[in-house]
Every structure is written in C-alpha cells, then in structure tokens.
Amino acid sequence: MGASMKFSVVEMGQRFNFKGAVYVKSGPLVANHETTGETKFFRRADNVQPVGAETVVEKQPTTTLSVDDVMQYFEQFYSECIEALDENLSSDLADEKNALFGALESAKGRFLKKCSESG
Numbered sequence: 001m002g003a004s005m006k007f008s009v010v011e012m013g014q015r016f017n018f019k020g021a022v023y024v025k026s027g028p029l030v031a032n033h034e035t036t037g038e039t040k041f042f043r044r045a046d047n048v049q050p051v052g053a054e055t056v057v058e059k060q061p062t063t064t065l066s067v068d069d070v071m072q073y074f075e076q077f078y079s080e081c082i083e084a085l086d087e088n089l090s091s092d093l094a095d096e097k098n099a100l101f102g103a104l105e106s107a108k109g110r111f112l113k114k115c116s117e118s119g
Contacts, residue, residue, distance in 0.1 A: 018031075
C-alpha cells in the first residue's frame, strides 16, 4: 500500500483507502463509502492512504457579508416573523401571543448583545 497520512490532513472531497475500502471525505470527522454512500466517523489520527492522483473538489468562493448587512437582514427576518405571527395567531390567544412576542424580543436582545460583544 502507498504512503499513509492522518485523516485530519485529508482534504474535503478527497478519496482515500481505509482498511481496504475507499471513502470520500465529507466533513471534519466523517467520510462516505465510495460505493454505498454509508457515512463513517473517523478519528483525526486514523491512518489512511490517498487513492490515486487526487483531484480535490474545488472550494467555492466565499462571500463575506458586512456586519451592517447581517444586521439589516436579521432585522428584516425578525420583522417578517413578528408580522406573520401577528397575522396568523388568533386574537383569542392574546396572552400566549404576548408571551411569545416577549420571548422573541428577549432572544433578539441576546442575539444583538452577542453581535456587539464579538464585533
């Protein structure tokens, strides 16, 4: 068998051999059997052998959003949620509705606080 390497250095999408079976890395600690698709968990230190001349799946370019954009999108999402709940919850459930809106407002406050702490 060829040179071995630790599972942790296998690139996402790379094929490798482990105990006679070929897998494709699909996550930091998981890979899928090449034929059956069955998911298997691996330890970072597991020794595996790369298969052939590998072509790793190209990483898609990432888009980075500004904090202002994220906050704008969150506010829009939050407003639409509140509006949908307000329109769809029966007026017979006023107490429950107020409790739900209070819980959502508290969650929003915690989210915004976390964002300001990390920014």
